[in-house]
Amino acid sequence: MTDLLIVILLGIVEGVTEFLPVSSTGHLILAGALLGLPEADATFDIVIQLGAILAVVVLFWGRFMIVARGLLRREPQAIAFTRNVLLGFLPAALVGAVAYKAIKAVLEAPVIAPTVVAIALIVGGIAILVIERFAPPSKGGMVEDMSWRTALGVGVLQCLAMIPGVSRSGATIMGARTMGVSRETAAEYSFFLAIPTMLGATALTLWKSRHELSGAHVGSIAIGFVVSFLVAMVVIRWFMSIVAKHGFQPFAWYRIVAGAVALIAIFLH
Template identity: 40%
Template structure:
C-alpha cells in the first residue's frame, strides 16, 4: 500500500513539475529519496511516468504534430519561415547520441540527491544568464527558428541529461542565448520533448526488462495515470506561466529548494 501511495504522489509531482524549468526528474529523485523509494526499479519508474505528462502535451499539440508528420512523409522541407521535421530531428540528435554513449554513467552516478542539488544550482545560474542576456531576438515565433538555432538548442538539451538541470530550463535558456524569444524557445522545447521522452522511455524500459516485475508495472501504471491527469489539468496554466514569468523566479525557486533539501536532509 505504501508503494502505491509513493507512486501516486510521484505521479502528481511529475505532472506539476514537467512543464516548468525546475527539473521534474530532479524533483522525483528528491521526493523519492524522502519517501525511501529508490533503486533501479525506482529510477526506471521516474523516467516512465514522465511519459504520462508528455502524453498530455501530445494531446495539446496534436495538430502541429500531424502537420509535421505530413511534411515528413511528403519530404516537404523547403518552406521558409516554417518549422519542419528537420528542425525537430537536428534538435533531438545531440542528446540522443550523448544518452546512448553515457547512459550507464548517467543512471549509475547522476540519479542521486547530491548530483541533483548541483544540477539545480548550476541550472539556475544558466537561467539567470539567459534571462539577463541582451541577445538580439531573431526568432519571435517557433516558425522563425533556423536550423542552426535548432541544433544549438539540441546541444543545450544535453545538459538536461543531468537530473536537476531541467530539459525545459536548459533548452529555453539555450534558445534565448541563441536569439529566440522566450515564447518561441518554450514552444519549441515542448514540441521536441514528446519524441525525446518517448525514445528515452522505450530505451530505459528495454534496458530494465530483466529486472522489472509485474508489481513494478502496476506502480508504473499508477504513476503514469496520475502524471497524465495532473498534467492535463495543469498544462495550459503552466504553458502560460512559463511564457510570462521571468526565468529568474524559477532560478530563485531552484536555489531555495536545493538549500532546504541540503540543510534538512543531507546535513
C-alpha cells in the same frame, strides 16, 4: 503512507515539473529519497515521464496534424519544423545511447544523486537569472522559423540535462534564449523536443531493464504514467501563461530556494 499513495505523489511531482525549468528527474530523485520508495529508481523516474509527454501530444494535436499534412505536400514550413525537432533530438540520442550505464548509475546512487540534484538546482537557477538578464533581443518567429544551427545548438545543450537536477526543459529553453529565440517559442520548442527525446529514453530504459521489471513494478509505472499525464495537461497551459506575464525568473528563484533547502536536509540527515 501506502505504496499506492507514494506512487501517486511521485506521478504528481512528474506532471508538475516535467515542463517547468526545475528538473522533473531531480525532483523525483529528491522525493524518492525523502519518501524511501523502492520503486523510485531510474526506470520508474524515466518511464513515467512519458505520461507527461503524452499531454503535449494531446494539447498540440492540431499543430502536429498540420505539420503531418504539410509533410505530405512537401511544404517548406512543415519540413523545417520536422528538421528542427529531429536536429534538437539527435545529440541527446547519441550521448544517451553511449553513456546509458553511467547516467543510470548516477541516478540511482543513494547519496551522490540527491546532492548533485541540489547543487544543480542552485546553479541552474542562477544561470536562468543571468540568461534572462543578458539574453539577446528576440528574433521572433515560430519553431519552424529557427535555423538548423540554432536547433542543433539547443540539442547539444539539452545533453546537459543528463546531469541530475539540470532540467531538460531548462537547458533547452535557456539555450534557445541565448540564441535569440523568444520565450514563448523557446518553451514550445522544449515541449516538442521532449517527445522524441523521452520516447527514446523510455524505449532504451525499458529494453535495458526488461529482466528487472516485476508485475508490481509495472503497475506502479502505469499508475505514475496516468497521474503525470493528467497533471501535465493542466500545468502546460499554466506554464505558458506565467512565462508570457513574468518570464522565467520565478522558476529561477524557486530552484535556488529548493536546492538550498535540499542541501540542508541532506547534510542534516
